[in-house]
Amino acid sequence: xxxxxxxxxxxxxxxxxxxxxxxxxxxxxxxxxxxxxxxxxxxxxxxxxxxxxxxxxxxxxxxxxxxxxxxxxxxxxxxxxxxxxxxxxxxxxxxxxxxxxxxxxxxxxxxxxxxxxxxxxxxxxxxxxxxxxxxxxxxxxxxxxxxxxxxxxxxxxxxxxxxxxxxxxxxxxxxxxxxxxxxxxxxxxxxxxxxxxxxxxxxxxxxxxxxxxxxxxxxxxxxxxxxxxxxxxxxxxxxxxxxxxxxxxxxxxxxxxxxxxxxxxxx
Numbered sequence: 388x389x390x391x392x393x394x395x396x397x398x399x400x401x402x403x404x405x406x407x408x409x410x411x412x413x414x415x416x417x418x419x420x421x422x423x424x425x426x427x428x429x430x431x432x433x434x435x436x437x438x439x440x441x442x443x444x445x446x447x448x449x450x451x452x453x454x455x456x457x458x459x460x461x462x463x464x465x466x467x468x469x470x471x472x473x474x475x476x477x478x479x480x481x482x483x484x485x486x487x488x489x490x491x492x493x494x495x496x497x498x499x500x501x502x503x504x505x506x507x508x509x510x511x512x513x514x515x516x517x518x519x520x521x522x523x524x525x526x527x528x529x530x531x532x533x534x535x536x537x538x539x540x541x542x543x544x545x546x547x548x549x550x551x552x553x554x555x556x557x558x559x560x561x562x563x564x565x566x567x568x569x570x571x572x573x574x575x576x577x578x579x580x581x582x583x584x585x586x587x588x589x590x591x592x593x594x595x596x597x598x599x600x601x602x603x604x605x606x607x608x609x610x611x612x613x614x615x616x617x618x619x620x621x622x623x624x625x626x627x628x629x630x631x632x633x634x635x636x637x638x639x640x641x642x643x644x645x646x647x648x649x650x651x652x653x654x
Contacts, residue, residue, distance in 0.1 A: 388603050388647065389647070390403075390404065390645070390646075390648065391404060393595055393603065393647045394603050394605075395432045397581075397627070397628070397630075398628070398629040398630070398631055399605070399627065399636075399645075400636050400638055400639055400640050403607075403639065403640070403642060403645045404639050407602060408642060408643070408644055408645055409435045409644070409646075410431070410432040410433065410434045410644055410645075410646035410654075411434070411642070411644075412433075412434045412436060413433065413434070413435055413580070413621075414434075414435075414436055416441060416442075418434075419433075419653075421436045421585060422558065423553070423596070424508075424561065424565075425558065425635060427603075428594040428606065428613040429611050430610055430643040430644060431644060432606060432608060432644045432645075433646065433654070434646055434652050434653070434654050435652065435653040435654075436651075436652055437619055437647075437651025437652065438598070438651065438652055439599070439651040439652070439653060440442045440651055441599050442556050443556070444549075444551055444552070444556075444598065444651065445605070446550070447549045447550050447551050447552070447598070448548060448549060448550075448575070448600060449548060450471065451468075451474075451479065451538070452469070452518065452530075452548060452575065453600055453601070454468070455468035456577060456600060456602070457600075457601045459481075460580070461525075461579055461631040462524075462526060462577055462578065462582065462600040463516070463521070464525060465577055466509070466516070466527070469508065469509075472510040472513075472514075474510075475508060475509040475513060475534050476508045476509075476510045476511075476533070477508075477529055477532060478508065478510075478530060478531070478533055479507065479508055479509060479529075479533045479546075480509050480512075480526040480527050480528060480529050480530035480531065480574065480575075481496055481527070481529045482496065482509070482512040482516065482526075482527055482528075482581075483495065483496050483497070483525070483526040483528065484496075484497055484514070484516065484519050484523055484524070484525055484627070485523055485524035485525075485526075485528075485582070485605055486519075486520060486523045487520055487522040487524075493587075494524075494526070494585060494594055494626050495625070497512050497516065500515050501515070501518070501650075503578050507533075508533055509527075509530070513538055515602055521525050521634075523583065524579070524581060524582050525579070525581040526577070526578045526579075527576065527577040527578070528574065528576050528584065529572070529574030529575075529576070530574055530576070530577065531546040531547055531548055531572070531573065531574050531575070532546045532547070532548060533546075534546070534551065535571075537572065540552075540555045540559075540634045541555075541559060543569075543570070543571070543611075544555075544571060545570050545573070546569055546572065546573075547569050547571075547573035547574075548573075548575055549573060549575075552570065552573070552596075552637055553596045553653070554567035554568045554570065559577040565595065566593065566648070567595070569591065569594055578604075579603060581628045581629075583604070583605075583626065584626050585623075585624040585626040585627075586609075586618075586619065586622050586623060586624060586625050586626075586627070586638075587623065587624060588623075589602055589618065596597075596653065596654075597608040597648075597653065597654045598652075598653055599648040599649065599650060599651065599652045599653075599654070600651075601650055602648070602650065603647060603649055603650075604647070604648045605645065605646075605647055605648075606643075606644065606645065606646045606647075606648060606654060607627075607639065607642045607644070607645045608643050608644050609641065609642055609643055609647075609651060610639075610641075610643045611643075613642075618638050618641060621634065621638070622634070622635065622638050625638075627639060640647075
């Protein structure tokens with residue numbers, strides 16, 4: 388799939404194809420290393436094509452997670468394929484639901500059951516999802532283990548599902564020399580067609596390094612700082628899916644960068 392096709396499916400404006408809004412794509416590992424360690428990432432998306440394989444991270448996710456992601460296009464079926472309640476009780480994650488509608492889509496997080504009791508594990512949240520309209524959209528965010536453990540790469544406590552990451556590829560000494568490299572709360576995100584994270588300001592103050600293990604993802608960022616404040620004030624937590632309002636189209640047109648990430652890419 389090409390960016391042009393993805394924009395058409397999403398209903399996003401073609402102005403996002405402008406050269407100045409394209410990501411910086413690298414194919415050389417040394418170039419990626421330089422971008423990672425020495426370059427500014429403000430208002431930029433840097434993509435290492437086929438990075439998951441080239442960095443040796445093809446088996447970084449547990450087999451049941453990657454198998455479910457590669458064989459299911461529905462997040463509901465993905466959750467079913469992960470196993471029974473016993474298996475999902477060992478996982479935590481944010482579960483978002485969007486009711487079917489021809490108008491504005493309002494994504495809400497499933498946090499409590501019908502009695503008002505808070506939900507903890509992914510098993511408990513999946514049970515509540517069974518009562519929601521099956522035509523609604525589902526999105527999983529921050530998927531990780533329920534309990535912390537010592538990571539095999541560095542012996543530090545973590546809840547990540549990944550057995551290795553880019554911080555291991557660059558080496559422990561250089562990773563420790565960077566201001567901060569978070570692995571403790573590292574999460575996996577799973578979405579289907581027209582599902583994803585809405586417009587938001589990230590909670591972290593450092594650059595993110597991701598992996599696309601399966602499927603395609605449209606990623607858009609807006610200019611850093613005050614320039615985007617009016618856009619965020621109007622569209623915070625908006626999921627930019629069809630039908631788009633004129634204001635939403637105008638907001639997308641003011642994006643700093645947009646990228647189509649394919650299977651195996653490291654953004």
